[in-house]
Amino acid sequence: MPDRTATRAGLGTTEKTNFLRLATFAGAIIAFLIGSGFATGQEILQYFTSYGYWGVFGTGLLVLALMTYVVIEFFVVGQAKKFEKPSRIFHYYCGRYLGTFFDFFSIVFVFLSFTVMVSGAGAVFEEHYGLSKYLGGIGLALAVGISVWFGLKSLVDVIGKIGPLIVVIAIGLGITGILRNPQGISEGQALLPGLELTQASSSWFMAGLSYVGFCMLWLAAFLTALGKTARSKKEAAAGGAMGAAAFSVACIIVGLGLLANIVKVGGTEIPMLVLARDISPVLASGISVMILAGIYTTAVPLLWTVSSRFFPDSTPRFKYLTIALAALGTVIGLVLPFSQMVNIVYVINGYVGVLLLVLMLVKTGTRLVRREKL
Template identity: 80%
Template structure:
């Protein structure tokens, strides 16, 4: 075969896309984002449902647009640049000094988010099973620590398969909540002004920006590393698109389901379990397992992200640091109440994430301008 033929064959191989790989990437994204906050319903309640129609649809569509951009951008840049360290993505968008700030700030935030997952597991065991929160929190930390011990490849294989199933179950529960009380959506929207709901921000628009902001700080290093494993730009972009759309639609549907039963779920730690228990205790038992699976699939990449910032996951130091971080996160997560951690940790970091979003948009805009100019 001629040199030209070899080059053409190589390019064609690189551009091939695999449907199973795309679905695995999408599943990993969904699994990462459906953590304790989403799976329990606490996150959706604070960021979407508490603002009524504007929160569910306004915030939902804003998240759909921005999350799609963010996920594809991280994925595609990770595939194209193949950074030696995933954290280099911050320097790519923000420059040396701001990039260093975001690098270290995101690591602190991701670690605290892991602690939120521990708190969520503890809340499920305490509120649903009637057991000590220490059983749930410590149990989660042990299982997650052992999973991360084996590195990124096994991590993606595990959570990429679980993610779509959790999304389907969460959407089904949201639909069930709507179907069981369709008139409750309008009633719930009317009741909101008289309820003392914990909200992520003063209005739905800032809530949406904050939501995307904290998700970005979660996703940046993980998707950059994941994008590096994609065989083509198309494969990376398609996986990112599917994952972000499925997640955003799930947010809207679950938000409506909670709004239809707002009087019941207001003030609870695990709103999704309230919806399930109203249907059947057996369903609630199954949903509790789904919630724990959702917490697990987010806690794993969060812990991996922090450990991989300091060591390659093939190095012995990575394994020992993982165990130390799992232990430290467990202590933090079991001291502060779950709903309070969601509101404080996610919201504060969401506003910092908005700055990163603006810098990303500037970088993307300048890249497009240069491409057209030359």
């Protein structure tokens, strides 16, 4: 069962200057991470805001530190080793047997993450537009399936420019939510114990580890292949650090915005739309488009990652598998409510990702002690 990776032409960026290359690398990371969970606010609500100050700042800083390490490590190792198969990154950190386990487990998780994207699109259509969730879910699956059908040429250039824009808008919405009700942050903190909010874990610390864990399983093969296109280790590390830092700061700001309006957003499927609708119905319509764009930019590489694991990009069997997976993902994604999908898929897989994080730290520490060069 061959594993395929995109070539330089497929994942490489065409930007000329170093800064634009760094920005495009960072943008690709952000676009891959935002997805339905971040864009809708549901992910931030469960992993950050629901724990109050400790969740927003404690989880936020933990994610900032660990995510920066993880992204730089994947990028730099990918640039140095230039694995023919990006899934070899798991064998590099975990050895033959555990590496094989993570290789196959990550593919299952990536596919389930695609089903979460379908569920998120359905929730937007149902909660904001008052339309059937099946229309939103099927529509997203068709758009993503068609995109992957034609291959992912210049993937980074396409999604790398959409991602930062979405994050900037999300940050702006979070800041506006804070400024419109600054006293709401302390009020929300006091009200949290009496609210029955869905949480990712029993503590903010474990939620932070789980959050980094599931992001790692998403990013491993993608960043390893992307790092292969970097011109130097320095460029790989800088692009990775920029993307990880920007995403983590965005999580903290959006988390505060949701905390300031916790009574309104608690228990909703799409918290970000609640914030936007409170400002203006017109703005809410615009934000709904932003959320769908965020879901799309994550769903495309997720589906491509699974299909390309079995067949070469753009071959007939790759295309047929893509359509079959898109159809199966649609069925699964529309069975459970979006908030439950996030809580089940992300949290369970996040803890498996924590094991990968531990093994990565051990490998990095051993490499530094022995002063091994990549």
